Amino acid sequence: MAGPGxxxxxxxxxxxxxxxxxxxxxxxxxxxxxxxxxGWWVMRVANEATNxxxxxxxxxxxxxxxxxxxTPSTDDTAAVPMKLDDGSGSxxxxxxxxxxxxxxxxxPRAPPTVDGATALKAVANLWCITPASCTPAAxxxxxxxxxxxxxxxxxxxxxxxxVEALRxxxxxxxxxxxGQTVSVADAPEAEHHVxxxxxxxxxTLTPTVPNDYADTIVQHWECxxxxxxxxxxxxxxxxxxxxxLIATGVVLSLGLAVYGIKMTHRVAGPLFKVSLYLAKMRxxxxxxxxxxxxGDQLVAFYDHFRTAHAGVVTLERADIDQLxxxxxxxxxxxxxxxxxxxxxxxxxxxxxxxxx
Amino acid sequence: MSDVPAATVVQDGKLGGDVPKGDAxxxxxxxxxxxxxxxxxxxxxxxLRYVLLVTILSGVIAASLGFLIYQQSxxxxxxxxxxxxxxxxxxxxxxxxxxxxxxxxxxxDRKLVYExxxxxxxxxxxxxxxxxxxxxxxxxxxxxxxxYFDRMADGRLGNITALRRGDMLQDFFGNFREMHEAVRTRLxxxxxxxxxxxxxxRAKASASGELADALDAIDKHVTQRKKQLL
Numbered sequence: 001m002a003g004p005g006x007x008x009x010x011x012x013x014x015x016x017x018x019x020x021x022x023x024x025x026x027x028x029x030x031x032x033x034x035x036x037x038x039g040w041w042v043m044r045v046a047n048e049a050t051n052x053x054x055x056x057x058x059x060x061x062x063x064x065x066x067x068x069x070x071t072p073s074t075d076d077t078a079a080v081p082m083k084l085d086d087g088s089g090s091x092x093x094x095x096x097x098x099x100x101x102x103x104x105x106x107x108p109r110a111p112p113t114v115d116g117a118t119a120l121k122a123v124a125n126l127w128c129i130t131p132a133s134c135t136p137a138a139x140x141x142x143x144x145x146x147x148x149x150x151x152x153x154x155x156x157x158x159x160x161x162x163v164e165a166l167r168x169x170x171x172x173x174x175x176x177x178x179g180q181t182v183s184v185a186d187a188p189e190a191e192h193h194v195x196x197x198x199x200x201x202x203x204t205l206t207p208t209v210p211n212d213y214a215d216t217i218v219q220h221w222e223c224x225x226x227x228x229x230x231x232x233x234x235x236x237x238x239x240x241x242x243x244x245l246i247a248t249g250v251v252l253s254l255g256l257a258v259y260g261i262k263m264t265h266r267v268a269g270p271l272f273k274v275s276l277y278l279a280k281m282r283x284x285x286x287x288x289x290x291x292x293x294x295g296d297q298l299v300a301f302y303d304h305f306r307t308a309h310a311g312v313v314t315l316e317r318a319d320i321d322q323l324x325x326x327x328x329x330x331x332x333x334x335x336x337x338x339x340x341x342x343x344x345x346x347x348x349x350x351x352x353x354x355x356x
Numbered sequence: 357m358s359d360v361p362a363a364t365v366v367q368d369g370k371l372g373g374d375v376p377k378g379d380a381x382x383x384x385x386x387x388x389x390x391x392x393x394x395x396x397x398x399x400x401x402x403x404l405r406y407v408l409l410v411t412i413l414s415g416v417i418a419a420s421l422g423f424l425i426y427q428q429s430x431x432x433x434x435x436x437x438x439x440x441x442x443x444x445x446x447x448x449x450x451x452x453x454x455x456x457x458x459x460x461x462x463x464x465d466r467k468l469v470y471e472x473x474x475x476x477x478x479x480x481x482x483x484x485x486x487x488x489x490x491x492x493x494x495x496x497x498x499x500x501x502x503x504y505f506d507r508m509a510d511g512r513l514g515n516i517t518a519l520r521r522g523d524m525l526q527d528f529f530g531n532f533r534e535m536h537e538a539v540r541t542r543l544x545x546x547x548x549x550x551x552x553x554x555x556x557x558r559a560k561a562s563a564s565g566e567l568a569d570a571l572d573a574i575d576k577h578v579t580q581r582k583k584q585l586l
Contacts, residue, residue, distance in 0.1 A: 019494065019524055026490070027410050030483065034414055038421035045425050049432035056439050141447065173447070181450075183443075241424075256413070263409070267402065267494075271528050278535040284542060297402060301498050308505035312539055315511055315584075319546055322577045326550075326570045330557055333564035340553035347549050 013261050016268035024260030028253050035249040043242060050238045057230045061185070062223030066210055119169035126162045127174075141173040141181070142166065149176035157187040270298040274305050284354045286313050316351050323348040396492045398499045403491035410487055411480050418479060422472040429468055433461035497525040501532050512584050513540045544585055551578050 014020055116138050123136040127144065129152070134144045146152060153174050156162045166174070166184050175181040210216070270292055277289060289309050292302050323344050330341045397403055437458045444450035497519050504516055516536055519529050554571050561568040 016525075016527075018527070022524070023406065023490075027413070030410060030414055031417060034417045034479075035421070038418060038425070042421055042424045042428065045428040045432070049428045049435070052432045052435045056435050059439065141449075245421075252417070263406075271525070275528060275531045278531045282531075282535040282538040284538075297405075298498065300399075301502055304502040304505040304509075308508035311509035311511050315543065315581075318577065319543075319550075319581075322550070322574050326553065326557070326567075326574050329564065329567040329570035330560075333560060333567040335557060335560050335567070338557065338560075340556035343549055344553050347546055351546075 013265050014268075015265065015272040020261055020264040020268050023264050024257055027260045028256045031256055032249065032253055035245070035252065039245040039249065042245060043238075046238055046241050050234050053234050054231050057227050057234070060227070062227065063216060063219050065217050065220050066213065068209065116169070119165065122165040123169045123171060126159075126165050127156060136169060136171060138170045140171065141175045142171050143175050143177055145177045150179045153180075153182055157182065157184075163187040266295060266297045269293065270296050270302050274302065277305070277309065281309070281312065284350070286316060286354050287356065313355060316355060320348060320351050320355075323351070396488050397495075398492065399495040402498075403488060403495055406491050407484055407487040411484050414483055415476065415480055418472075418476045422476065425472065426465065426469055430465050433465055436461060493522060493524045496520070497523050497529050501529065504532070504536065508536075513543065514586055540585060543581065547578055547581050547585070550574055554578070 120136045120138060123142065124131070124134070127136070127142060128134040129144075129146050133146050134142060136142055144153065153176060157174075163184060166172075172184050173181060174184065273292070280287065286309065289306050292299060296302075327336075327341055327344050327348065330336060330338060330344075335341060440454045440457055444454045500519065507514065513536065516533055519526060523529075554574050557567065558571055561571050
């Protein structure tokens, strides 16, 4: 018996809404909460890992483009003078173009021939708050012992003269005792100057262009592009994790909702079937009880119901036997028309009908 | 028929004394119900199926995401360790500092794993306990109805008591109770009819031995049925 009106349809999956939805929503809710909490944790750690990875990429310094500086050399192969404008305004005139007057070479700058002791002394003057607070040594980290050392070092690194002094003394690292370590390379670059030579009405820049200048520029920008690409890839990876988590959560919730309803349907189905039989029994109909479908749960419970049904049927049959016996005896005794016998016949008819 | 009690429902009653004794017409014999921890698993196949499904699912989600968390954390730690090694490779005086930091990072990663395992085990235990209680609210009513079914199989249709507060399947139990009361009332009416007929026909039974025997039999039957309806 599938019960009148019962059809195998997806609409019938929710037979007992309160029970089925409660269990299904609990399961889906637990999964959603877990996914949300742990997903948030995953993203937090992923963000940290991504930031560390990005910082690492940014920390790998690209080869710098060399600075163009003036040169005293007049050698054409070593320097490419750039004539911007001769200022004569005679373009297109018949007057033959005069070769530009070679610019007067600027006075050569003295090479940095600061000796080590002087450089260290300069560092001590500029960096050590007191003579005891630090002892500069060439090629060694400069260790500073002072209160608020980190802030002090940060401030000093903003001072080009202080940084230059360190560079001249070949000191590459400044370390606060008990504090952070800072690389001199991280100090802001000093402002670069291009010397402009003004020769009467003309202005000529005479930078020295190294032979590998173009290659260096290419390498620099290749490195910059690679870094940007790496950073993009890491950001993309972070977004991928986020979307995978969201998609997994949604799919899991939907899948669990469907599975939960199907699973609880295997319990609600037998209950629904028993309810139909209970309604029949309530109305006085005790017809045949059929088996459950394959895969249904509550098989033992259903067996109990079948025995109960059989028990009530047995009671009815026993009544029927007794009623038949009394009616037959009454008829044999000539009391078949008695009012009580008529009542017994009605009861018998009802009971027999209930078992059809 | 005043000696057949009407069907009564005890509100918020307990089931203690209602349990039928011995085998009940094909169903398994029931043991008396006591409030024990072990009684929370009344229908193991039904309850454990759901409990295991949810706990295993939660465990799998927690383990997968926990692994992701650990993996991300370990990746970050390795990256920092690599950077530290790069920064300190020219300065032997920083070796101790570097080793110390790397150890700390790895220690943090291990601590994270222990924390996650602890949280996972706690989650599974709490969830299992809660789910056993939750499924008990379904298994309990089914258990109770099964007992009444056993009694009906035995031909006994006595009083029934209501479900406890918080139990689920109240609608189903309502259907069952309606059926039980309807069948019981009908049988009580039949008993009254049979008893009245027997009384009315008894005067004429002196003329027929067969009728007298039939009336004696129906008297016994009515007496037995009254006991069954108590």
